[in-house]
Amino acid sequence: AQSVTQLGSHVSVSEGALVLLRCNYSSSVPPYLFWYVQYPNQGLQLLLKYTSAATLVKGINGFEAEFKKSETSFHLTKPSAHMSDAAEYFCAVTAKNEKLTFGTGTRLTIIP
C-alpha cells in the first residue's frame, strides 16, 4: 500500500520569504512522486515529478523538491515567495501498479 502525508493544511509566508511545504510518503516499493498545484476554481497542474533520475527535481515557477529516501520525504521549496504562488498544493505518490494517491493538500497564503 502507498500513502502520502502533508504536514500543515495551511501555510502562510511573507512575500519574498522561503516557501517550504512538507510531504512524507509511505511505499513498499520505490515510488514515483509528484507535486501538483491548484489555483482557485481550476484543475490541478503538474509542478514537478520525481522519477528516480535525480533526487533534486526542478519544476515550473521556481519550485523544486528533494527526494530523501532515508527520511521518506519529498518537500517542496521555493526561495522567494510571490503573490502568484497563492494556491493549494498536493503531493502524490504512485508505485508499481498502484494508482496515484494524493495527500490532503496544503493551502499556501502569501502575506504582502
Add this chain to the structure above:
Amino acid sequence: NAGVTQTPKFRVLKTGQSMTLLCAQDMNHEYMYWYRQDPGMGLRLIHYSVGEGTTAKGEVPDGYNVSRLKKQNFLLGLESAAPSQTSVYFCASSPHIRLYNEQFFGPGTRLTVL
C-alpha cells in the same frame, strides 16, 4: 488543443435525480480517471479506464457508474443523487503505461445535491 474539458461546470440536483458528467480529451490518451475533491480529503479516485471499452473501480465507486465508449470521452453517471455526493468532480487523462506519466486535469464540475 483544448486538453481535458468537462461539461457542465456547475450543477444543482435534488436528491434522487440523475445526471451525467462528460469528460473529453483531445490528446489521444489511453488512461482516463474520475476523482472527487472534498475539503480536507484531497482527491479520491472514483473510477478509471485504461482504454476504450474498459472501466474499473477506484477508491470510492459506490453510487457512480462510468462508460468509455469512445477513446476521447469518459462519462460519469449518478443514477440517484444523494447529498453525500456534493463535491467537486475532476476528470484526468494520461498517456499509456508509464507510471511516472503525469495526469492532465480538467477544470472540474461543482455539483451540489440538495
